[in-house]
Amino acid sequence: MAENAASPTVTDQELCDLLEHELICALGxxxxxxxxxxxxxxxxxxxxxxxxxxxxxxxxxxxxxxxxxxxxxxxxxxxxxxxxxxxxxxxxxxxxxxxxxxxxxxxxxxxxxxxxxxxxxxxxxxxxxxxxxxxxxxxxxxxxxxxxxxxxxxxxxxxxxxxxxxxxxxxxxxxxxxxxxxxxxxxAQVPPTEPQQAAGRPGLSLETILDFVEHGDISAAAPSLERQVELNRAISDEGLANPWGAEVGRTLLATRGGDIACRARARAAAGSDARMSGCALPVVIVCGSGNQGITCALPVITYAEALGADRERLLRAVALADLVAIHTKSYIGALSAFCGVVCAACGAGAAITWMSGGSREQIGATVVNTLGNVGGIVCDGAKASCAAKISAAVDAAILGHDMAMAGRGFRAGEGLVQETVEDTIASMGYVGRVGMKDTDVEILNIMIGKTDVEAC
Structure with a gap:
């Protein structure tokens, strides 16, 4: 996986500042x-x-x-x-x-x-x-x-x-x-007529993120990462303990909960079950989304427990998940018809591969495999089914991880998959930012009753 030599250097402090900016608490x-x-x-x-x-x-x-x-x-x-x-x-x-x-x-x-x-x-x-x-x-x-x-x-x-x-x-x-x-x-009395066009964060790449996670000083961001682990785990536990929403997390555990991949999906989904249904517990958000903050954290926590990772390694893995999600989502923008939990699942999958001892090529392949599978899940609003979409995205990320660890993956030229992980992220981001604009409009029209679906 080649580093983009044209990218400016990003310091440890800048990446800690980015995490501090993103990892804020939200209620609901x-x-x-x-x-x-x-x-x-x-x-x-x-x-x-x-x-x-x-x-x-x-x-x-x-x-x-x-x-x-x-x-x-x-x-x-x-x-x-x-x-x-x-x-x-x-x-x-x-x-x-x-x-x-x-x-x-x-x-x-x-x-x-x-x-x-x-x-x-x-x-x-x-x-x-x-x-x-x-x-x-x-x-x-x-x-x-x-x-x-x-x-x-x-x-x-x-x-x-x-x-x-x-x-x-x-x-x-x-x-x-x-x-x-x-x-x-x-x-600023009149809003801009066109949204700012997202095109990735300058200097941010999977290589720079991995350099930071493996060798950088994360101490400035550690309190925010600790808060993300504790608060997002708490709302997940609440979602598993009580019948919130569609109970996606509880359903997964009740039917196939002995498998680590299923536990990772269930714990992430359960946090969304509770959150989408009005649970008053706060969450730490990523990319402006609590569901994405939950998706980045809970699968990583689940695998860290199974792998016996110490607290330092867990925090670095969560930082990796968050930064990959931020990097991937930056090509799309704040809100889109592209479901943002896919970006978060890419981060979680990358962190799981990293904790499992995967190489940088395998970490990149995990991201590509995830995007090549579920990139393009549509966002039709926040609601109970977000928990199911989280489960599907995390499942794809874990499959992507398993494939990458076995040396398998999707090849350049197959759909939106490009020669490098960075180009694949950018291509998927373009679809989410530009290609799905009309999709977004039609989803909204259906939701507010402006489109007669039967007539279509």
Whole structure:
């Protein structure tokens, strides 16, 4: 596996900083939580309970919020529920843990307001980045507006009566990540008409990641990696212990749980079972996704236990999984019709091969084998079936690992598989970023009833 000589050098500290930036805590599915965060911030800027709210979202946000349970909401779902609960009981300083302190009284008040016809109007915003949310809150003759774009806590507009109020925008920190609203809000009144085109992170490659994992100083990222292991294991344990969602994880363990590959799939799926159904336990996210953070961690934890890996090796393996997921997903962008857990499964498979003593060529082959198998699973929104997609992606990664360790794999020219692992990642990323744009639109149209499937 040849290293890209043109790539700039990436230092250990830069990779630790990248992990610190990515590995943040979130309560519930990140899309409804981002809606709740924007609404809580709008309430804070407004200074009182809104008398009326308007929420505009990109198609991908609507798709990912439609069917998941908002945490601490007592079973509510949808954009309206996330926004109103965020405005009533959310703490904007909590960022992606905005709903952690919601009370029964907050839920009751949110239900009252949701029952008022027209209290919260939701609309689709077109020609914006795939991840885009705007909230307009009105009360006592004043208007607060907040917009989030590209990343779940990236505030690009924060105004009261049309005037930027960066001083009221909380520079909330989650881990080491700071929200961005620094006085430039007034210059960002109109979102970009086209999303930023992802084309990979400069300097990041499988070679640089492996150099870091094998020889680098990971100490600066170790606390975040420890938190990922502990929190994501906890929600997985909850998903296995109790009947959350479609119980994909529990089903796997009950039917074929004696096999390590099945246990790895089950533990990852169980975390999603709980999370998609409103479990109030926090998770550490990767690539803006709790499901991806779970997928990176739980299969690696399962194999580390079986292999007798010490804590240092486990943390380095999880760092490998996270960074491969980040690298692979960077070619696609934040939200897409391409299911992101495939990228996370590539990372988990690479880490399993690394822990098993595989060579760099075998680690690369694991990634290629995984992409050549399940690359292109569609994302039709966040919901209970995400757990099943995690199971399928992890199964493909483990098969990819087994094939690679046996010296077997998919060859260049077979479909999207290219001559190198980096070119294969890029080709699959192009399909997810560009090729699946129309797919994304049609999925959304079906979900919101704009397409008559029977007529088709």
């Amino acid at each position: 599915c990140t899309e409804p939580i981002a809606v709740a965060y924007a609404a809580a911030l709008a309430r804070r800027v407004l200074g009182c309970e809104p008398e009326h709210m308007e929420v505009g979202c990109s198609g991908n946000i609507i798709k990912n919020v439609k069917s998941v349970t908002v945490p601490n909401s007592q079973g509510m779902r949808g954009v309206e529920s996330a926004a109103v609960l965020g405005a009533i009981g959310g703490d904007a300083a909590g960022a992606l843990e905005v709903l952690e302190g919601v009370t029964d009284a907050d839920v009751a008040r949110a239900r009252e307001l949701l029952a008022v016809d027209g209290y919260c109007a939701v609309s689709l915003v077109e020609a914006v980045p795939n991840l885009y949310i705007e909230v307009r809150a009105e009360a006592l003759g004043h208007v607060a507006e907040v917009a989030i774009s590209e990343h779940h806590t990236n505030v690009v507009r924060c105004t009261r009566d049309g005037v930027a109020v960066a001083s009221m925008c909380p520079a909330a920190r989650t881990g080491s990540v700071q929200d961005t609203c620094s006085g430039t809000c007034a210059l």
